[in-house]
Amino acid sequence: MRKWIASALLLAVPGGAAAAAPSVQEVLLRAKPAVALVVSEVTAEITVACPGGGTQQVTPPPLRETGTGWFISPSGWVITNGHVVSPAHQPKQDIARELLEGAVRQVCGDVNDRVFGAAVARAKVKVAPSISVILGNGMRLPATVVKYSPPVAGESMSGRDLALLKLEASDMPTLTLGDSSSTKAGDKLYILGFPGVVLSHELLNASAKAEASVTNGAISGFKQDITNQPVIQTDAPAAWGNSGGPAVGSSGEVLGVLTFVPLESGNQRTLVQGFNFVIPSVAVREFLKGTDVKLDEMSRFNAAWHAGLEDFFAGSYGRAEKHFAEANRLLPDLTDVRRMMAEAKNPPPRSFPWMQFATAVVVVAIAVAGVLLVMRWRRNRYRIRPSEVMRLIEASPEAPPIILDVRDGATYAKSPFKIQDARHIAPEELQTGIGTLDVDTNRTVVAYCS
Numbered sequence: 390m391r392k393w394i395a396s397a398l399l400l401a402v403p404g405g406a407a408a409a410a411p412s413v414q415e416v417l418l419r420a421k422p423a424v425a426l427v428v429s430e431v432t433a434e435i436t437v438a439c440p441g442g443g444t445q446q447v448t449p450p451p452l453r454e455t456g457t458g459w460f461i462s463p464s465g466w467v468i469t470n471g472h473v474v475s476p477a478h479q480p481k482q483d484i485a486r487e488l489l490e491g492a493v494r495q496v497c498g499d500v501n502d503r504v505f506g507a508a509v510a511r512a513k514v515k516v517a518p519s520i521s522v523i524l525g526n527g528m529r530l531p532a533t534v535v536k537y538s539p540p541v542a543g544e545s546m547s548g549r550d551l552a553l554l555k556l557e558a559s560d561m562p563t564l565t566l567g568d569s570s571s572t573k574a575g576d577k578l579y580i581l582g583f584p585g586v587v588l589s590h591e592l593l594n595a596s597a598k599a600e601a602s603v604t605n606g607a608i609s610g611f612k613q614d615i616t617n618q619p620v621i622q623t624d625a626p627a628a629w630g631n632s633g634g635p636a637v638g639s640s641g642e643v644l645g646v647l648t649f650v651p652l653e654s655g656n657q658r659t660l661v662q663g664f665n666f667v668i669p670s671v672a673v674r675e676f677l678k679g680t681d682v683k684l685d686e687m688s689r690f691n692a693a694w695h696a697g698l699e700d701f702f703a704g705s706y707g708r709a710e711k712h713f714a715e716a717n718r719l720l721p722d723l724t725d726v727r728r729m730m731a732e733a734k735n736p737p738p739r740s741f742p743w744m745q746f747a748t749a750v751v752v753v754a755i756a757v758a759g760v761l762l763v764m765r766w767r768r769n770r771y772r773i774r775p776s777e778v779m780r781l782i783e784a785s786p787e788a789p790p791i792i793l794d795v796r797d798g799a800t801y802a803k804s805p806f807k808i809q810d811a812r813h814i815a816p817e818e819l820q821t822g823i824g825t826l827d828v829d830t831n832r833t834v835v836a837y838c839s
Contacts, residue, residue, distance in 0.1 A: 415698050416641040417579060417603055422562035422694065422723050424581045424601040426523040427458040427469045427532075427554070427633060429477040433488045436513040439497035440504055447492040452476065452484055457582035457601075457634035458522060458554060459643070461566065461677070463688035465558035467522055467532065468673060469633030470648060471550045472540040477518035478552070479537075489514050522556055526722040527599050530556045536680055541614050541649070549618065549668060550648050551676045552633075560689045560719050564635055567642030569621065569669035576608045580625045580647055580665075582634030600724045601634075612666070621645050621667040636667045645669050690719045694726070701729060706736040778835055790833035808837060 411419075432451040438444045456473030460466065476484060493508045500508070520532045532554040539548035581601045606625030614620050623636065627647055636645045645667035677684070697712030710733035717726050782789045792811040794801065801813055816838070 410640075411699075412702065413639070415702050416637075416639065417581075418698055418725055418729070419691075419695055420564055420579075420581060420635070420637055420641050421601050421603070421725055422525055422690070422720070423460045423564045424583075424635065425458050425460070425467065425525070426583045426599065427456045427467070427473050428521050428523060428529075429454040429456070429474050430519050430521075431476055431480055431484050431488070432517045432519070433485065433492075434515045434517075435489055435492040437492055437496040437508060438511050439493075439500075439508050445496050447496060449488050449492050449495070452488065455583065455585065455630050456632040457630065457647070459581070459633075459635045460561045460563045462682050462684065462686050463559065463561045463563050463690070464683075464686060465556035465561060466680075466682045467554040467556065468635075468646060469552050469554060470540070470646065471538050471548060471552045472649075473633045474520050474534055474537070474552045474554070475540065477520045478534045480516060480518050485514055485516050488516070520554065522554065523599065524720070525599055525601065525724055526720065530558060532556050536676070538676060541616060541618075548616075549672055549676060551646065551668065551673065553677070553680060553682070562690045562694065562720065563686075563688045564637065565642045566674060566684060567638060567640075567644050567670050569644045569671050572608055572621070572638070572644055574608050574610055577605065577639045578608055578623050578625050578644065578667075579603055579605045579637050580623070580627050580631060580634055581637065582627070582631035582647065584628040585630035586628055587630075606663075609663075614666075618672070619669055620648065621669055623665050623667055624663040625665060626663075627665045643670055643673075646673060690716055693719065697729065697733075701733055706733045709733045773835070781833060781835075788829075788832055790835050791829065793834060793836045795836050795838050811837065 430451045430453050433449060435447045435449065436444060437447055454473060454476045456469055458467040458469035458473075461468050489509060489512055492514075493505060493512060497505065497508050520534065521529050522532045523529050534552055535555045536551075536553040538551045540550040541548055581603050584602055587602055604626040606623050609622040609624050612620050612622050621636070621644070625636070627634075631647050632649075634647045635643045636647055638644045648666050648668050693712045693715035697709045697716060700706075700712060701709035710730060713726055713730040713733055717723070717730060720726075778790065778792070789810075792808055794808055794811045794813045795816050795818075796804065796813070797816060
């Protein structure tokens with residue numbers, strides 16, 4: 390019983406050894422600020438001279454590739470896919486050719502192939518590639534590629550489709566790199582990123598597009614790519630634009646990086662759901678070797694943000710608001726931080742603590758039952774059974790126990806039951822003690838009272 394009471398008390402104490410792990414909501418809120426939109430662009434300035442016309446300067450719309458990245462270190466280090474930054478990091482000749490031909494058609498109009506070819510040959514093109522990272526508050530920062538591993542079946546058959554970017558930043562929100570070698574089929578997996586279907590949705594405003602989306606699923610299996618390097622298969626939904634995004638486990642640690650997404654025939658950007666692949670975190674750790682990335686570097690934003698979330702979900706809204714304010718000072722106007730600050734200022738009404746109430750009722754009931762048992766024991770500690778009285782008589786026939794019938798006078802007079810050799814005395818006489826009675830104090834005295 391003591392062990393049971395101790396367990397019940399432990400459940401009733403907040404923050405005890407039986408405190409629950411962070412909820413999925415808290416885990417994902419911790420992770421989202423560290424996820425950013427990666428934009429790879431190629432712009433061009435083209436000088437076109439059409440036959441029979443003057444020279445004209447054209448700036449065509451840039452070729453743009455979007456993907457997802459995440460901060461592995463607070464001093465501005467970002468992980469993404471190699472194929473996300475490839476158009477700007479290593480621009481191909483066909484990109485410049487595509488921009489050039491588009492500019493000639495725009496300037497020269499509908500001409501025959503010979504004239505078109507001559508105009509293309511005389512045109513001059515100046516290509517300007519760039520890579521930038523857009524944070525959750527809309528801030529756009531230029532990025533440089535520090536380390537690059539080309540996509541599988543891309544420029545190199547040995548590529549891992551990873552890129553390490555560097556920004557001029559500090560105290561960025563970060564994600565912790567986990568250990569994918571301990572994962573199993575069926576483990577929960579959450580993919581964070583910026584799917585194109587959200588970025589291009591005409592009914593969403595700009596702030597919604599800057600906030601990372603979350604999809605969930607599980608690990609479906611463990612496969613190898615065409616170079617026999619391991620990849621993790623997951624049924625978590627993903628789309629183009631999610632590439633490079635972190636795949637996190639139930640504790641918020643990064644278990645891998647989303648890579649190639651299957652497409653339907655015709656190379657259309659239509660997702661075939663349920664068959665997506667993730668580069669394991671062990672490969673990411675290997676990729677980071679030889680770089681200046683410090684995986685154990687502390688982030689002041691993380692410290693404030695995580696502390697605020699812990700206090701908020703524990704019901705300490707005042708303390709949570711102070712931590713959220715500090716996180717907002719370090720990196721202003723992140724969507725989730727602003728939302729949580731508003732909720733901390735106007736917390737939801739507390740629901741009745743049914744679990745704590747039920748636990749308290751159980752504890753009180755057990756305590757009351759214990760008191761009643763003790764009282765009953767004290768009241769009956771000298772009570773003996775009739776069989777015990779008979780044993781005492783038989784054991785000492787020469788000095789049997791003295792039996793006192795202490796029923797009140799009216800009950801004794803009406804009762805047909807009389808104990809042989811018993812002496813009747815009133816209950817009030819017994820209260821004065823047997824010392825006042827004319828009995829042998831060396832003999833056992835048994836009182837019959839009912």
